Amino acid sequence: MSDRSESMRQSKAYKRLYDVIHTNEEPLHDRLENALEIGVEHFGVDVGYITQLDPEKDHLEIIVSTNSETQPSLKGLSDTLSNTFCQRTIENEAVFAFPDVSTVGLENHPATQKYGVHCYHGAPIVVDGEPYGTVCFAAQAARETAFTEQEKSFSHLIASIVGYEFEQQDYESKLSTREEELQKHAEINRALTDINFNVTFRTDRSGQITYTSSSAEELIGYTKRELEGTFVGSLYAEEYGSIDVQGMLDRALSGETVEEWDFPIEKRNGEICYVDFRGAPIYDTTVTVEDRSTTDIIGVQGIIRDATDRRxxxxxxxxxxxxxxxxxxxxxxxxxxxxxxxxxxxxxxxxxxxxxxxxxxxxxxxxxxxxxxxxxxxxxxxxxxxxxxxxxxxxxxxxxxxxxxxxxxxxxxxxxxxxxxxxxxxxxxxxxxxxxxxxxxxxxxxxxxxxxxxxxxxxxxxxxxxxxxxxxxxxxxxxxxxxxxxxxxxxxxxxxxxxxxxxxxxxxxxxxxxxxxxxxxxxxxxxx
Known part of the structure; x- marks a missing residue:
């Protein structure tokens, strides 16, 4: 093929890649799969796939793959890094490609013996400065010609685009999580407004404690780990009072702020202490204040204060x-x-x-x-x-x-x-x-x-x-x-x-x- 023809082929592939990646109407997974299909066609191979590295376990897993009648999707396939040609790609931190395993002495490599791969072209994906995985193109039949520098640049470009997209996706996910956390804290602070008590805790809708402040141990002797996962009413000393704990929980879940003074609690050492209690509903932070209803209540924020001195x-x-x-x-x-x-x-x-x-x-x-x-x-x-x-x-x-x-x-x-x-x-x-x-x-x-x-x-x-x-x-x-x-x-x-x-x-x-x-x-x- 002449240099001019090769240049036109490269330009056409680049344009198609640009159009696919910047079609924001499509989900990221679909856009990446379409980019891989362009690479498969461009390199004349059987399959294209993207892997994710787990350095701690020395494993790779295929997370995106092309799919055709002759070559089904490889998505979900995982193996140790040493059993793949991706190991060379990641270790070299550069494109690793060969038209035939015989040209690089890899006839007995596990990837050849186990998967029948004879032609391989891989580029490393880097996310936030760390190795993330690889973009790979492979075939079971050898390729007649070696991969050119332009072709290696093309696969490197795909890997760079994939790394950028994953970085953006991770950033947006963290940003969304952070916003949810801020809204959650804002909701909790709302429930705590004008309340200055000793111990705070939260329950889910069933009354199971999901969080408690460390000050609870000082007041009643139980650690955070011991309290979390238990029913909030289990601390109530029934022989010293006649309070409907479940009724209080139901009222809070219906949107009320509930209060109870001189609430008897049995400490870990068996002693009875009396506390003042106030509970407020916690709403789902994904629902705006204007649209809230009792069905959006996900739990109860409770606060207690030691009432021993007053008693x-x-x-x-x-x-x-x-x-x-x-x-x-x-x-x-x-x-x-x-x-x-x-x-x-x-x-x-x-x-x-x-x-x-x-x-x-x-x-x-x-x-x-x-x-x-x-x-x-x-x-x-x-x-x-x-x-x-x-x-x-x-x-x-x-x-x-x-x-x-x-x-x-x-x-x-x-x-x-x-x-x-x-x-x-x-x-x-x-x-x-x-x-x-x-x-x-x-x-x-x-x-x-x-x-x-x-x-x-x-x-x-x-x-x-x-x-x-x-x-x-x-x-x-x-x-x-x-x-x-x-x-x-x-x-x-x-x-x-x-x-x-x-x-x-x-x-x-x-x-x-x-x-x-x-x-x-x-x-x-x-x-x-």
């Missing part, structure tokens, strides 16, 4: 109210009744003296309750600054004071010298109440051993006695702070101990045996 304050006020209403009301009634009686008696009358004694007893009780209530109010606060504090000096002072008030009691203090905890001076009042309670109510000559068990994260102070044990109502006060139907003056000090210790990031435990009762006070361990 403690409410519990405190409830106790004070009940004590004042019950104890003071009854005792003041006694005072009034006997005062009326005194008005009808003579000063030297024996009944008058007896009535006067009873008035004094009732007044003493009122004074005792009043003082304890003042201690409770003074020692229970909503916020406390915890500091490094040595326990031994505190316990020494408390033991000395209680021992002087109850000389019949034997108080044994067994504690290491250097035990430091994070607490505040308020702990002294709480410890005195517990030690005094053991010395006062454990018989005529009680023994009260006190010991300390130091741990890496927490330190426990054990106060034991050999008495009959705490009544169940007072044990409940120390363990949970639960309010009993009637709180008498004798139990108010235990309330004070509970609220003071729990407000200092501490906790209490009670164990009773035939030998007596042991109260454990757990406080955060400080530096030793």
């Amino acid at each position: 403690r304050r409410q519990g405190f006020m409830s106790v004070i109210h009940r004590v004042l209403r019950h104890n003071l009301r009854n005792d003041v009634g006694v005072i009034r009744g006997y005062s009326d009686m005194l008005e009808q008696t003579v000063a030297n009358d024996a009944d008058a003296r007896l009535a006067l004694d009873r008035i004094q007893t009732a007044a003493d009780r009122l004074l005792d309750i009043s003082e304890t209530a003042q201690n409770l109010q003074r020692n229970v606060k909503t916020a406390t600054s915890l500091k490094e504090t040595r326990l031994k000096p505190i316990l020494n002072r408390v033991v000395t004071e209680v021992q002087s008030e109850y000389p019949a009691a034997t108080i044994n203090l067994n504690t290491p010298v250097n035990v430091v905890v994070y607490t505040s001076p308020r702990i002294e009042t709480a410890l005195k109440e517990l030690i005094e309670n053991a010395a006062k109510h454990s018989g005529e000559s009680p023994t009260v051993p006190i010991s300390i068990e130091k741990g890496h994260e927490s330190t426990t102070i054990f106060v034991s006695d050999d008495g009959p044990g705490l009544p169940e109502s007072e044990k409940t006060v120390l363990e949970r702070g639960n309010e009993t139907p009637l709180v008498h003056g004798t139990g108010l000090g235990l309330w004070m101990a509970y609220w003071a210790i729990t407000n200092l990031d501490g906790s209490l435990s009670v164990s009773t045996t035939t030998n007596g009762t042991t109260i454990g006070v757990q406080l955060p361990t400080g530096p030793q």
Whole structure:
């Protein structure tokens, strides 16, 4: 063929290639297949195909292929890179072509033996500066003439066009994904508007948790991995409330923003905490605000806030109210009744003296309750600054004071010298109440051993006695702070101990045996 004829043939092929690639009405796959067909015709081979490289697995897969009656599509075919001639193309980073395997000594190559390829023409595809795959043309019969430089340029052009199209496709895909993410975050932020809570989470329409903030672990003890995939209602402590969790979810999925205060949740350690909850629907971000309906809701955005401090304050006020209403009301009634009686008696009358004694007893009780209530109010606060504090000096002072008030009691203090905890001076009042309670109510000559068990994260102070044990109502006060139907003056000090210790990031435990009762006070361990 003359140079002029070859030049015209090349020009015609280039024009056809340009027209095919720039026909944007066609899907990319169809345009690439048409480009390959132009190459098959131009090179006089059987098939053209585009491969994608998987470097980690050393594999190639054909993702686009020509298709004819004599040569079916090779799309989907994959093999190790070393079994193909594409390996040379990718390693050389240049066009690799030969008219016959015998001219390059590849008669025994796996591609020849396995697929019967005798003529091959391949160009590397590069996407974002990295090897992506190859554009290949092959035939089972050898070609009579070698591939010219113009033909190699033509295949290189096709590979460059393919690389550019894939880059654009990847860019558009990432851009679309990014836009969806931005819209998703915007929708979530919309659901979070004017909400400033501790923990955020999301559920799908079935109520399965799909996301939770890391702060959830600090509040309830479960990790993100443990929470995600579980039903949101599984954390609800049913024995402490009567809330229709599924009903709340259904309302949110119908477009409402739902709220619930003092929502009981069971922590991982079995403790119950109360939270404030708010949930808002999350809409499909591909649907515009104007076109949204409840069918476009894909889940619920939930936010919770720890309500422990508020419930403690409410519990405190409830106790004070009940004590004042019950104890003071009854005792003041006694005072009034006997005062009326005194008005009808003579000063030297024996009944008058007896009535006067009873008035004094009732007044003493009122004074005792009043003082304890003042201690409770003074020692229970909503916020406390915890500091490094040595326990031994505190316990020494408390033991000395209680021992002087109850000389019949034997108080044994067994504690290491250097035990430091994070607490505040308020702990002294709480410890005195517990030690005094053991010395006062454990018989005529009680023994009260006190010991300390130091741990890496927490330190426990054990106060034991050999008495009959705490009544169940007072044990409940120390363990949970639960309010009993009637709180008498004798139990108010235990309330004070509970609220003071729990407000200092501490906790209490009670164990009773035939030998007596042991109260454990757990406080955060400080530096030793």
